[in-house]
Amino acid sequence: AGLDADVRKLTDKRSRVLGESYRLFYRKPVHLVRGEGQYLWDAAGDKYLDVYNNVASIGHCHPAVIDAVCQQMQQLNTHTRYLHERILDYSEALLATLPAEIDRAMYMCTGSEANDLAIRIARAWSGGTGIIVTQEAYHGTSDLTSGVSPALGSGQPLAATTRLVPPPDRYRVDAPDLGEWFANEIQKQIDDMAAHGIKFAGFLADSIFSSDGVLPGPKGFLQKAVEVVHKNGGIFIADEVQPGFARTGEAFWGFARHGVVPDVVTTGKPMGNGIPVSALLAKSDVLAAFSDDIPYFNTFGGNPVAMAAAQAVLTVIKDEGLQEHSRTVGEKLLAALLTLKDKYECVGDVRGAGLFIGFELVTDKRSKTPYKQLALDVTERLRENHVLTSVAGPYGNVLKLRPPLAFQESDIDWLVGALDKSLTACGR
Numbered sequence: 001a002g003l004d005a006d007v008r009k010l011t012d013k014r015s016r017v018l019g020e021s022y023r024l025f026y027r028k029p030v031h032l033v034r035g036e037g038q039y040l041w042d043a044a045g046d047k048y049l050d051v052y053n054n055v056a057s058i059g060h061c062h063p064a065v066i067d068a069v070c071q072q073m074q075q076l077n078t079h080t081r082y083l084h085e086r087i088l089d090y091s092e093a094l095l096a097t098l099p100a101e102i103d104r105a106m107y108m109c110t111g112s113e114a115n116d117l118a119i120r121i122a123r124a125w126s127g128g129t130g131i132i133v134t135q136e137a138y139h140g141t142s143d144l145t146s147g148v149s150p151a152l153g154s155g156q157p158l159a160a161t162t163r164l165v166p167p168p169d170r171y172r173v174d175a176p177d178l179g180e181w182f183a184n185e186i187q188k189q190i191d192d193m194a195a196h197g198i199k200f201a202g203f204l205a206d207s208i209f210s211s212d213g214v215l216p217g218p219k220g221f222l223q224k225a226v227e228v229v230h231k232n233g234g235i236f237i238a239d240e241v242q243p244g245f246a247r248t249g250e251a252f253w254g255f256a257r258h259g260v261v262p263d264v265v266t267t268g269k270p271m272g273n274g275i276p277v278s279a280l281l282a283k284s285d286v287l288a289a290f291s292d293d294i295p296y297f298n299t300f301g302g303n304p305v306a307m308a309a310a311q312a313v314l315t316v317i318k319d320e321g322l323q324e325h326s327r328t329v330g331e332k333l334l335a336a337l338l339t340l341k342d343k344y345e346c347v348g349d350v351r352g353a354g355l356f357i358g359f360e361l362v363t364d365k366r367s368k369t370p371y372k373q374l375a376l377d378v379t380e381r382l383r384e385n386h387v388l389t390s391v392a393g394p395y396g397n398v399l400k401l402r403p404p405l406a407f408q409e410s411d412i413d414w415l416v417g418a419l420d421k422s423l424t425a426c427g428r
């Protein structure tokens with residue numbers, strides 16, 4: 001009862017002092033006070049397994065990030081109009097993880113800012129305005145990026161220059177060659193733009209299609225899409241906010257699993273393990289069309305403290321072998337989750353890459369009817385079993401399983417056991 005009173009006090013205060021478009025998770029909100037690795041603790045001292053957080057990507061409160069930030073904070077923090085080694089050394093290290101053609105880095109604080117700039121660059125480079133995204137995409141909160149974020153729902157109008165393609169969903173799209181099907185969908189929208197006097201500028205996609213329901217495969221299916229984009233004079237912007245930084249296991253970047261080279265890469269969330277830092281990485285010739293005419297300055301972007309955090313994250317990913325860890329533990333987790341698919345009629349599909357897994361709930365395997373209510377109930381039940389996650393996809397019926405990369409093999413039983421219990425309790 002004490003905790004309930006505490007939760008009520010905080011929720012009441014939130015509704016008094018915060019803007020009203022904030023949304024809390026859970027019918028019974030969680031009041032977190034501490035984090036370490038893949039675990040979180042609430043005010044009552046209860047321990048939770050975090051299966052959702054790709055911001056604390058290398059683990060909550062990682063000591064390497066804390067040390068790097070504290071040390072730099074004690075020395076200096078200022079902006080990019082003065083010389084500093086940190087931004088240059090980090091840029092070299094980050095660019096070394098990318099294909100050689102991508103040779104320039106710019107820094108900001110959020111994924112939204114990175115995508116906002118990417119759209120401006122696409123427009124400057126192509127001379128067009130039209131941007132294609134998937135039907136349930138989320139790319140940010142600025143005017144430009146919310147205009148290409150159908151995930152925000154019908155209250156948020158899309159820009160007149162935005163066109164949507166259906167997501168490349170192997171579970172639901174019946175096409176012999178998913179890559180060709182997807183490329184054709186893109187071509188159709190480019191043609192539609194042309195018919196409306198809109199010149200195509202670019203295709204912006206999160207290469208694991210997280211908000212479309214986590215769609216990792218088949219590997220390589222993006223190749224034909226990128227060919228179509230280039231053939232029509234646009235650029236491909238890979239939004240790596242979710243799949244980047246070793247998350248998908250097989251590659252450091254999500255797009256790399258598909259064997260494509262983007263023209264622009266944007267990132268954010270996992271880059272600073274919680275310190276606000278984001279980046280736009282681009283081919284210099286693509287960037288030039290924008291940079292030649294327009295100066296860019298982002299007060300906090302690329303500051304020495306942010307760069308120290310980002311460098312620590314990169315170093316930890318290498319030193320702790322987190323990419324390989326994500327691949328191997330992700331495979332084991334996927335295999336364990338697939339046993340639930342065999343056990344329950346309501347588990348339609350389980351798919352993933354590394355520690356990024358979509359767990360899709362349906363009324364029955366034959367009809368594949370999305371079972372949103374079950375997904376919501378399971379999420380609440382998981383919370384009662386101290387496992388934190390959320391849902392994704394156009395029907396809200398896909399559990400998004402995306403723990404910090406600190407997730408261990410020994411955590412699999414907790415997660416799969418809690419899911420099993422939740423499905424028994426509210427499933428069919």
Ligand code: PMP
Nearest residue numbers: 110111112138139140206241268
């Ligand atoms: N792109 C993707 C794919 C995202 O998931 C998000 C955040 N959910 C963003 C962009 C925007 O990032 P931010 O919230 O840091 O602005």
